[in-house]
Amino acid sequence: MTHDTNEHARAAMGLVVGTTETATIEGISAAGADPEAMAHTPAADAELIAYGDVLEAPAVPVSPSGCPTPALVTRAVRDLVGFDLVTIDAGLGVETAAPTVSLGDRAGNDIRKPTAVPDAASLWERGRRYGRRLPADRLVLAESVPGGTTTALAVSEALGVDLSVSSSLPENPIDRKRAVVTAALATSGYSPGELAGQPREALAAVGDPVLAVLAGTAAGALESETDLLLAGGTQQLAVVGLLRAAGIDQPVSVATTPFIAEDPSANVREAAERLGVEVLVTDPGFDRESGTVFERYRAGEAKEGAGMGGALATAAREDVSMERVRTRIATRYEHL
Amino acid sequence: MTHDTNEHARAAMGLVVGTTETATIEGISAAGADPEAMAHTPAADAELIAYGDVLEAPAVPVSPSGCPTPALVTRAVRDLVGFDLVTIDAGLGVETAAPTVSLGDRAGNDIRKPTAVPDAASLWERGRRYGRRLPADRLVLAESVPGGTTTALAVSEALGVDLSVSSSLPENPIDRKRAVVTAALATSGYSPGELAGQPREALAAVGDPVLAVLAGTAAGALESETDLLLAGGTQQLAVVGLLRAAGIDQPVSVATTPFIAEDPSANVREAAERLGVEVLVTDPGFDRESGTVFERYRAGEAKEGAGMGGALATAAREDVSMERVRTRIATRYEHL
Incomplete structure (x- = not known):
């Protein structure tokens, strides 16, 4: 594998996890069976990717x-590629047995409160410092934060970046999200686009801690010329919007799934073009399989998150066939 | 590599790190250039193994x-084998950029104080819970804690286990250590052997947080029938002494280096036999190379620690030649 054939090129995934009260607003996220379970989703994702199972x-x-x-x-x-993993805690709010680098320690507020992330600037800076020092040759930055597409929409609105967003629900509750975003900007005292060029202020007003750490870490990794891949959907486009707002103009790639790329309610390709982002779509071929996982994803659920698109891109890059990936997914699903 | 040829058998190293004020007693440890640097040694070891370099x-x-x-x-x-790593923080006392599972949050006291590890029982239990749930097929448990051989000697004395100990210094300051141990037992109010069968009490009186977490994690891993390898020298024999004192009689293996196994001041093999431990010695063949690292180790410095013996055993098990290991060590050393 990578470790052996090329001892110097290390691929690593940085999974930024955290929570925001925004997720508890009814009807905006499917990242968990119910609000109680949703609070544990990022920690559970981190444990699953670290150990293959949940512990705490x-x-x-x-x-x-x-x-x-x-x-x-x-x-x-x-399981197939064996990439290194670093879980970065941006504000989990619950205990986890996953090994974490702790850059934040509190959940984000509901974005309809005057301030969503009081320490946004400090989270960005801690992320930047970490990203700059991280000695990975290739870094895949991923995220898990329920409610994250709504905060991504809000931050983009504040920055004046046109970004339609996707959803973990098959029917994107876009009107519901827009209403939340409108309320969020209003309570924070900003009109759409008023925070253009002020990424930290936008994050503080209507963002979430994961977005702040993602943007900071990405900025740091770009500074040290790490080969960077942002893994995810519209949240990662919001990260690029934040980087652009910070005056960082380097080329950036986003790896995502076809479920996002082809989501008609979120025109990812157009938004990416406006931001000067290369979008890498890896099709896992779920249409060739039957079984719950493949059927639910085909029906438009989940779609992306927790590094899925970045992991698929990594598998493709390492010449691991999607057939092997699908077989492994089925085995993992049965195991649960 | 392992991930590819056998997707289900995952080897992982659990590196337990922490500190004890005991390390600041003059002349007992070489794990750092001076006392100030020594306080950072376990965190630096964790970052080095996680990332290939220090960050914080x-x-x-x-x-x-x-x-x-x-x-x-x-x-x-x-670099060569790509095993998974979990760093377990038993009480680092400093910030680290290494991803950690945090089971403890304070350094151990100088063992010459009445109580060395007030929360020893809780650390043991948290380790046990973690070790029981960790879904590794093969777990290599390692440690980094300056002053750890002195606390290991003290705990073994308290338990009445005969354990001569090794040292990171070429001339083992065994008389110095014994004097510290005698003072430690006296202030805690125990005579040698008085805590036989009471491992948690021995840890609380004269142990360190790393020993407590190691013993607990090992106990948990054995409960869940994980293939367990204790990596290290006399500290790991002390861990076995603690397990035996807790009534855990399962066979246990300790992987160590020839620098420990052949240390005349610490009769590891005899102590191992008394405890019913299989000792696995992997010779990295340092006598075939010139250069600072190899020469310093040949002269009896450092000897072992931070999983060295366990890593060498893992390399041998994965059919990675010691020649490749030595070449890689030389490259890593130049890089620093």
């Missing part, structure tokens, strides 16, 4: 209809 | 005479 977390996250977390796919790829 | 820690640990930490060897093997 009460259960492997599933949506209300039984669709398993995309972290299952990320872990299945890790 | 001020420098890669070296002895006063310039011998690099055995963590360098562990990392060199990890």
Whole structure:
């Protein structure tokens, strides 16, 4: 594997995890069977990818209809490729048995409060310092934060970046999200686009701790010329919007799944073009399989998250066939 | 590598790190250039094995005479074998950029104080819970704690286990250590052997947090029938003494280096036999190379620690030649 054939090129995934009260707003996220379970989703994702199973977390996250977390796919790829993993805690709010680098220590507030992330600037800076020093040759930055697409939308609105967002629900509750975002900007006292060029202020007003750490870590990794791949959907486009707002103009790639790339409610390709982002889509070929996981994803659930698109891109890069990935996903799913 | 040929058998190293004020007693440890540097040694070892370099820690640990930490060897093997790593924080006392599972949060007291580890029973229990749930098929448990051989000697004395101990110094300051141990038992109010069968009490009185977490994690791993290898020298024999005192009679293996196994001041093989432990010695063939690292180790410095013996055993098990290991050590050393 990579370690052996090329001892110097180390691929690593940085999984940034955290929570925001925003996730508890009814109807905006499917990242957990219910609000109680959702609070544990990022920690459970981190444990699943680190160990192949949950330890402290009460259960492997599933949506209300039984669709398993995309972290299952990320872990299945890790079984095959063996990439290094660093879980970065941006503010989990619960105990976890996953090994973490702790950069934050509190959940984000509901973005409809005046301030969502009081320490956004410090989280960005801690991320930047960490990203700059991390000696990976290739870094895949991923995230797990329920409610994250809503905060991504809010931050982008504040920055004046046009970003339609995707959803972990098959029917994207986009009107619900827009209403939350409108309320969020109003209570923070900003009109759309008023925080153009002020990424830390936008994060503090209507962001979440994971976005702040992601953007900071990405900025640091780019500073030290690490080969960077942002893994995810619209949240990672929001990260690019934040980087651009900070005056960072380097080329950036986003790896995502076809479930996001082809989501008609979120025009990822157009938004990516505006931001000067290369979008890497890896098709895992779920249409060739039957079984709950493959069917739920085909029906538009979950779609992406917890590094799924980045893991699939890594598998493709390491010449691991998608057939092997699918077989491994099925085995992992049965095991649960 | 292992991930690819056998997707189900995952080898993992659990590196337990922490500190004890005992290390600041003059002349008992070489795990750092001076007392200030020594306080950072376990965190630096953890970062070095996790990332291949230090991030937060001020420098890669070296002895006063310039011998690099055995963590360098562990990392060199990890470059070649790519085993999973979990760093378990038993009480580092300093910030680290290494991803950690935090089971403890304070340094141990100087063992000459009445109580060395007030929360020893809780550390043992947290380790046990973690070790029981950790889904590794093969777990190599390692340690980094300056002053650890002195606390190991003290705990063994309290338990009435005959254990001569080794040292990271070429001339083992055994008389100095024995004087510290005698003072430690006296202030705690115990005579040698008085805590036979009471491992948690012995740890609380004269142990360190790393020993408590190691013993607990080992106990948990044995409960869940994980294939367990204790990596290290006399400290790991003390761990076995603690397990035996807790009534755990399962066969246990200790992987160590020839520098420990052949240390005339510490009769490891005899102590191992008394405890019913299989000792696995892997010779890295340092006598075939010139250069600082190899010469310092041949002169009896450092000897073992931070998983060195366990890493060498893992390399041998994965059919990675010691020649490749030595070449990689030399490259890593130049890189620093």
